[in-house]
Amino acid sequence: MVTTVSVAQVGALVGDPARVAMLQALMDGRALTASELAQAAGITRQTASGHLAQLAAASLVTVSKQGRHRYHRLAGPEVARLLESLMLLASDATAQRPRTGPRDARLRLARTCYDHMAGWLGVQLADALVARNWVEIAEDGALVTEAGLDRLADLGLDAVVGGRAKLQCRPCLDWSERRPHLAGRLGAALCTHSLQRGWVRRQPGSRALDVTPAGWRAFHDLFDIRPPAAS
The missing domain is CATH 1.10.10.10 (Winged helix-like DNA-binding domain superfamily/Winged helix DNA-binding domain)
Known part of the structure; x- marks a missing residue:
């Protein structure tokens, strides 16, 4: 209790x-x-x-x-969600300038949030899946559409989680982008798939992920995601 x-x-x-x-x-x-x-x-x-x-x-x-x-x-x-929420609140409470989230540009670009991808890349992936009608996101939840189940299975993501019926997802508010990225089994599968394919690589001693040239090509071909313009 x-x-x-x-x-x-x-x-x-x-x-x-x-x-x-x-x-x-x-x-x-x-x-x-x-x-x-x-x-x-x-x-x-x-x-x-x-x-x-x-x-x-x-x-x-x-x-x-x-x-x-x-x-x-x-x-x-759930512990990762607690920490992510606390970081979001802490950045609001201590902000002295409009920019939010981590100062490290690599963490802002792509990072792990427990078992899924966060940062700019994580939000872009969520947006791409919504734009293709593969995923629907509401304030209180998210779901993979029937078309999304088929297309994500074609990419092999069902094999990562053990079947298309397990491709569940939920929104997770990104504390640097202030918009949702995808968590749940689908979010974890996207992260695992990207690591296995060499699209992203873990940075030693950091949550940051490096996006490889092959990864940028794959993200562009599959999701129309291009590297962000240099700020």
Whole structure:
């Protein structure tokens, strides 16, 4: 049962800068050790272990053991949505100029949001699917149309999620673009498909994604998406 106390406990946990830094480091869906998370937060490993124990007790992260290492992940996409919403609110509260979102141009262009793509590219993909009537997006939800199921299956995305019936999606408000990108199984499948095809590559130690020349060609041919004009 959700109580005011339990809500306050979660709020207190995500109100600590070190814990927030560790949670943000896990936003790209990777599993990291306490040492790696301590480095991301700029704290000692012992301090990080204490923070991680609290986050695990509150079901914000999960822990798995492999060999002599313990790996930590976000407990699920709902935790990523919580963090993305907090970043959106924080950028509004501290904004001193109209530009929103991360200052790093690479993060603004394309990044992972847990298991799906965000940033300018994620929003452009959502727009392209809507323009083709493959996906319908409303303020409170999204769905893949029958035509969309057929066309996305032709691209092989049904194989990524285990069948066309599982190509569900939902809108996720992008905190740098302030418009929705796609999450859910379809959003995750688009991200996985793009990584497998070499259209995008992960940047080490970052949520940012590099779009390859082959990726720009594919995004143009399939979705009429061109690289953004230099700002």
